[in-house]
Amino acid sequence: MTGPKKSLSDLSIDQNWTLFLDRDGVINEKIDNNYVGNWKQFQFRDGALEMIKKLSSLTGRTVIVTNQRGIGRGLMTEDDLACIHDNMKLAISNSGGNIDGIYHCPHIIEDNCKCRKPQTGLALKAQDDFPQINFQKSLMIGDSISDMEFAKRLGMTKVLIANNFPIPNNDLIDYYFSDLRMLTRNIT
Numbered sequence: 594m595t596g597p598k599k600s601l602s603d604l605s606i607d608q609n610w611t612l613f614l615d616r617d618g619v620i621n622e623k624i625d626n627n628y629v630g631n632w633k634q635f636q637f638r639d640g641a642l643e644m645i646k647k648l649s650s651l652t653g654r655t656v657i658v659t660n661q662r663g664i665g666r667g668l669m670t671e672d673d674l675a676c677i678h679d680n681m682k683l684a685i686s687n688s689g690g691n692i693d694g695i696y697h698c699p700h701i702i703e704d705n706c707k708c709r710k711p712q713t714g715l716a717l718k719a720q721d722d723f724p725q726i727n728f729q730k731s732l733m734i735g736d737s738i739s740d741m742e743f744a745k746r747l748g749m750t751k752v753l754i755a756n757n758f759p760i761p762n763n764d765l766i767d768y769y770f771s772d773l774r775m776l777t778r779n780i781t
Contacts, residue, residue, distance in 0.1 A: 600779045601768060604732075604750065608653040611723070611731040613716065613744070616659035618736035619754055619773070620645070620681070628663035631673055632680045640773030645690035647777055652732070654723050657695040658715040658743070664699035671699065694719055711742035734776070741765040752776065 617623045622636045629635050649655040657678075663669045674697065682692050696715040698708040708714030720726040733744035734752045744751040745765055752768040754776060770776040 601752075601776070602779065606648075606651050606732065606780070608651075609725075609727065609730050610652040611719075611726045612648050612652040612655040613719075613731055613733040613749065614645070614655065614657050615710075615733075615735035615737070615740045616657050619734055620657070628661075628668055629677065630663060630669040632677050635677055635681065637684070638773055640777060642685060642688040642690060644773045644777045645685055645692070646688055647780055648732070649691040650689075651780070654693045654726065655691055656693055656719045656723075658710065658719070659695070659697045660710050660739075661697045661699055662701045662709075664697075665701035665704065674699075694722055711739045711746065713743065713746050716743070716747050738765060 614620060617629060618638075620638065620641045621629060622638055623629075624634060645655065661669075661674055664671060664674060678695050682695070685692055696708075696718050698706060698710070698715060700706040700709050702709065706712065706714070708718070716728065720728075728747040728749050731747070731749040732752060733740060733749045734754060735741060735744070736754050741751045741753055742765060750767050751765060752770070753766045754770055754773060756771045770779065
């Protein structure tokens, strides 16, 4: 195994590509041992707005795929999540970025649903809404091995954002960056 590459410049990212983003840990800060249950708890990660602006201008579509089991656990409602996502999309738009769709799984792990990542249901829903999505011309940016497995199952380019060293040396990771600013610097 050769390990993750360090630069995205070898990809010919254009309007035929789709950007898939995980939410918690990529776009916003995770809350340790809890869930972002309302807009007041939502905090953009450093560099997230800049990264989304840059990548969403290069790709044809930008979608968010996110597991939100806080709903299944009764800690928040679908309305709570819709409020968070409406405010998030507005802030992204005001910063020059674009989100075309948001797909979430509200189920708990024990439900064994087909939409909870690493299962592929969320991506297939996005492809139903945007038939031009070609998974081989898709970039998945996530902060977990589950996100990378999701992307691998679909044939996407896999980008891990994590500040943990050392990183796993396996085929689940195509590109690795310690933070969003480093990722943004490595985009063509």
